[in-house]
Amino acid sequence: LCEAKELVGVSDRALAVLNALLTFYPKNEIAEANGFVVFPSNEQLSLRTHGMAGTTLRRNLAMLVEAGLIIRRDSPNGKRFARRNGEGGLGEAFGFSLAPLVVRAREIEAQAAEVLAGKLEWKRLRERLTLCRRDIAKLIEIALEEEIAGEWIEMQKHFNLLSASLPRRPSTAEMENLLADLEAFRELIVKTLELKTKTEKTDANDIQNGRHIHNSNPHPLSELEPSFETKQGVKPED
């Protein structure tokens, strides 16, 4: 129930009240043979919830009833008590029935497993998001450090905007959306970097691959002055 509380629709305080209710159950195992009804007064419940105020107690009891975890077994005057049967044991009891806990045990276990799986998925997404953000920050940093041509300041601003759009406790869907945006952005950065570095390399090759001019009788200035073709960026094969 602690894991599945959100799916079941109860708060942690309501679970504390349920815990207090369970301490009034006479046996360790909830079973029909032991009866399902507990009948503590609000005062006793308040004591066992470490002094929870009566109003809050009632609200949380109502929440447990609303969530279908307990059932009210009201007496005519609303008081909780049990009639003694002839043999000195308990007869009819008025209070709260814990039967739904037994009936819904499997369902609650499945809900808890669902919540755990969701949390795991959330954690995985968060990790991917962190890695992606780290990648982007590093790539932009390198581009700026290496003074690679490109609108890196604008990209950094865009990255900051994307990062800031994530709330403190994002939902899985919010993270999936942002992750898609960031991954696309990272791809764009990588492509831009590849293109720019390739262009720079190619430019350098043009210079390096320039026609080898061999002059067996060189003019004294020809070694200092590049050839016209090289100056114009004309490739050797041209």
Add this chain to the structure above:
DNA sequence: ATAGTTGAACCCTGCTGGAT
């Protein structure tokens, strides 16, 4: 700043038991 939660105060209901 805002929404949600909490707790005190007050009121209502139904039952019980003592006084008349």
Add this chain to the structure above:
DNA sequence: ATCCAGCAGGGTTCAACTAT
């Protein structure tokens, strides 16, 4: 038999507090 105070439980309101 009737009345009434007391008790226990529930509901509502509102100010204070807390988390986001």
